[in-house]
Amino acid sequence: MGKDNISASPIFVTQPYLPSLSEFVPYLEKIWHSHVLTNGGPMHQQLERALGEYLGVEHIALFNNGTVALLTALQALRISGEVITTPYSFVATAHSLLWNGLKPVFVDIDPVTLNMDPAKIEAAITPQTTAIMPVHCYGTPCDVDAIQKIADIYNLKVIYDAAHAFGVCRDDGSILRHGDLSVLSFHATKVFNTFEGGAIVCPDVKTKQRIDQLKNFGFVDEVTVVAPGINGKMSEINAAFGLLQLQHMDKVMARRRDIDARYRQGLKGIQGLQVVDESSATTANYSYFPILINGDYPISRDALYQCLKDHGVFARRYFYPLISEFPMYRGLPSAKPSNLPVATDIANKVLCLPIYPALSDLDVERVIDLLNVSG
Numbered sequence: 001m002g003k004d005n006i007s008a009s010p011i012f013v014t015q016p017y018l019p020s021l022s023e024f025v026p027y028l029e030k031i032w033h034s035h036v037l038t039n040g041g042p043m044h045q046q047l048e049r050a051l052g053e054y055l056g057v058e059h060i061a062l063f064n065n066g067t068v069a070l071l072t073a074l075q076a077l078r079i080s081g082e083v084i085t086t087p088y089s090f091v092a093t094a095h096s097l098l099w100n101g102l103k104p105v106f107v108d109i110d111p112v113t114l115n116m117d118p119a120k121i122e123a124a125i126t127p128q129t130t131a132i133m134p135v136h137c138y139g140t141p142c143d144v145d146a147i148q149k150i151a152d153i154y155n156l157k158v159i160y161d162a163a164h165a166f167g168v169c170r171d172d173g174s175i176l177r178h179g180d181l182s183v184l185s186f187h188a189t190k191v192f193n194t195f196e197g198g199a200i201v202c203p204d205v206k207t208k209q210r211i212d213q214l215k216n217f218g219f220v221d222e223v224t225v226v227a228p229g230i231n232g233k234m235s236e237i238n239a240a241f242g243l244l245q246l247q248h249m250d251k252v253m254a255r256r257r258d259i260d261a262r263y264r265q266g267l268k269g270i271q272g273l274q275v276v277d278e279s280s281a282t283t284a285n286y287s288y289f290p291i292l293i294n295g296d297y298p299i300s301r302d303a304l305y306q307c308l309k310d311h312g313v314f315a316r317r318y319f320y321p322l323i324s325e326f327p328m329y330r331g332l333p334s335a336k337p338s339n340l341p342v343a344t345d346i347a348n349k350v351l352c353l354p355i356y357p358a359l360s361d362l363d364v365e366r367v368i369d370l371l372n373v374s375g
């Protein structure tokens with residue numbers, strides 16, 4: 001398997017896009033000059049406006065990370081009891097429920113989109129269910145229409161974990177406009193990053209006000225606290241980096257699209273290697289490049305993972321193990337593998353290949369070459 005391909009430079013699953021340092025200096029100078037470092041300063045306000053415009057959403061509240069944004073979204077809607085969610089995600093999705101004293105109820109995923117299967121939701125609803133928390137996994141839109149239909153019938157809230165879905169649109173506009181709230185992550189590993197960061201997209205001013213209070217300890221003014229809030233504020237330096245990053249997004253997306261196309265072309269016809277279908281999005285963000293290693297591939301998924309690693313290619317098994325397999329979840333009745341056959345199967349086959357703007361064409365070829373075991 002591509003033994004000659006060992007290279008000095010490692011290839012990671014992702015790397016943050018970094019504009020030149022000199023471009024960032026003027027932003028830093030402004031912050032130094034203003035002496036405002038956090039608490040909703042000018043950079044923060046500017047980034048909220050700029051992101052609203054870029055994403056095509058009206059109300060957005062910035063956070064210090066996506067996990068605190070998820071915690072706050074659940075608080076903002078006063079979610080209680082049980083929440084239906086997917087086991088096929090980053091562990092923060094379900095952790096946000098436990099941190100709020102809520103019970104996650106896992107349902108299986110669709111084998112094509114790898115998102116929560118709407119056909120499985122109704123059977124998981126009990127009198128304690130108050131909300132659904134689906135994930136637009138890898139930036140592929142969930143079946144938002146089917147999910148909303150069920151939510152309307154059973155009077156449930158829908159909070160999308162949209163950590164992967166920055167900039168994703170369907171033909172009716174931003175995917176972030178669906179559900180009651182959508183939560184973004186701007187972590188360093190994401191398509192758009194502010195080092196650490198996140199946001200909640202909400203439909204109206206009143207909800208944004210409540211979210212803004214909750215992320216600032218519950219303060220309304222200097223002497224009034226209306227809720228047991230948290231410190232979820234994004235600092236000025238993170239917001240400034242976001243403003244700069246936003247200027248480069250078109251270029252970043254174009255390069256990701258190009259890498260995605262190169263992989264799809266180069267991996268065609270490799271026996272046992274299945275490229276996950278392109279999403280139904282009219283604007284995709286190419287945030288991940290998942291492949292599935294089937295039984296007729298010459299080696300196992302884990303052997304391939306190790307082999308790539310030995311050659312300096314650090315692909316990742318997102319999302320293996322399933323969240324439902326971690327010790328704090330596996331005792332739940334809904335966590336049984338027999339309840340989650342599709343998710344269990346996919347988690348055992350998946351490998352996310354490197355995709356990020358600085359990945360060169362040569363590096364992409366190197367990865368393809370390594371995957372082409374019999375080539």
Ligand code: T4K
Binds near residue numbers: 092164184
């Ligand atoms: N919901 C979902 C569906 C999520 O995927 C996530 C986060 C969240 C919620 C929570 O959002 P945040 O609270 O994180 O905003 C990474 C990220 O830490 C995590 O943000 C992300 N999902 C998850 C899918 O991936 P790790 O533990 O795999 O990251 P790590 O440190 O191994 O980084 C992966 C590779 O990226 C490294 O091998 C090299 C590269 N890298 C990483 C960092 C941090 C860099 O080149 N530079 C960097 O600064 O979790």
